[in-house]
Amino acid sequence: MSQSQIACAFDAGSTTVARVKSTGHGSFTMTMCRTIEGGMDELGGPKASRLAKKLVSMLREWRDEPVALSFSPAGLMPLPAWLPSGSSAEYRDTLCRIEAGYFLDEIERWQWHDMALEPAPSQPAGVDRRMLLFYPLAPARFIENELRKQCRVEWRGAHVEAVARLSAVTGDTLAVLELEERYAALSISTNGKIGYFKYWPVKEASEREYFAITELTSAPLDGAPVKVTGPAASAKVMERISRETSRAIAPLELHPWVSAEKGANKAKSPTATIRAVSAAIMALNGG
CATH class of the missing domain: 3.30.1490 (Dna Ligase; domain 1)
Incomplete structure (x- = not known):
């Protein structure tokens, strides 16, 4: 039986909303994904009510569908x-x-x-x-309370687990390297079960790349593909990390986790898309 799930992924400065349908046979299709300005920084300040109203208005079209909330602050x-x-x-x-x-x-x-x-x-x-x-x-509770007035919020949490558990879709082992402005993290999971997680706060790019190189040469990857996500994961950075570790790494993208209807993806970045979509999939899989 087909089910649909809405997910709102909040980062520091924007919010990405995705709608994902499950066929009931372990496959998922994204039917909508778009980004609006304003994120956790706004939700913690005087513009919070304006952003909440904008989001409630946007979700009105799918008012009968459950909502998952994914939070990605500047640091954890x-x-x-x-x-x-x-x-x-x-x-x-x-x-x-x-x-x-x-x-x-x-x-x-x-x-x-x-x-x-x-x-x-x-x-x-x-x-x-x-x-x-x-x-x-404060920002997480505010938006959850505002959305609960109009929506069924059935799951909420930090984005890290939902992204790591994408391996549940294929059953294979997946390593996800996150490169953020203020931290780097590595998770390794198999069939949705997380066996390894490391997090490192950073102050500058050299620290971020040092973490990535150290982890990718010492973590128990056992041949797992390494997928990279985050706003600091530029092509040049990925090339340097790959060269220093002698590992093939690639951006974390929708395929093979979920298909997308034509024209559905209007999010600001692949990172924003994958965070919203992974939260929807985690909620569809029972959280």
Whole structure:
């Protein structure tokens, strides 16, 4: 049975909205994707209401379809954690709040995404390996509350997990290298299950490329294709990284994860498109 899902992907300065249809046989089609000005920076300031109204108006055409929210702030704050196996969502949330109290000042200013990781080889019994990804609460909560007045918001979180779990579509192993202005990250997943994740805050381009080269020469890639995404992933940067690591790397694009109807993609960049589409796919797969 065909299902449709709307996703809104918020980065620092813009919002990309995508509509994805599932055929029910593991394949997906993007029917719409476009970007509007204004993102998390605006949602945290005096222009928040204007952006919310614009987005609500845009979504009115698909008011009966569920919405997923993907947040990509300028930087994330990751925290490895071990949580008791089989814990309820409510208990995990309580434990995450306790962990946040040790890690952050003013924890009421932060939202966290609880990302599941595959067990480590020497992992103790009775616990699950997680990565908590912290990002600013105020803009995320504001837009979620505004959209809930008109829409069914069924999933929300940081973009990192949704992008990494694209491997669920093909079942193959996928390595995603993210190159952002203020951080770099590498995830490796197989069939939607994330086995490896590293994050590194950066202040300049040389640090970003050093992280990429170090990770791609030491991480357990085992021949997995490396796909690169992010606004700092220029052709020249990718060429240098590929040359220094002797690895073939390529941009992370829609194919083979999802097909697109003719003229559907009007987003500002491949990165914006893939973040919105991956959030929609993750929601369609049950989050």
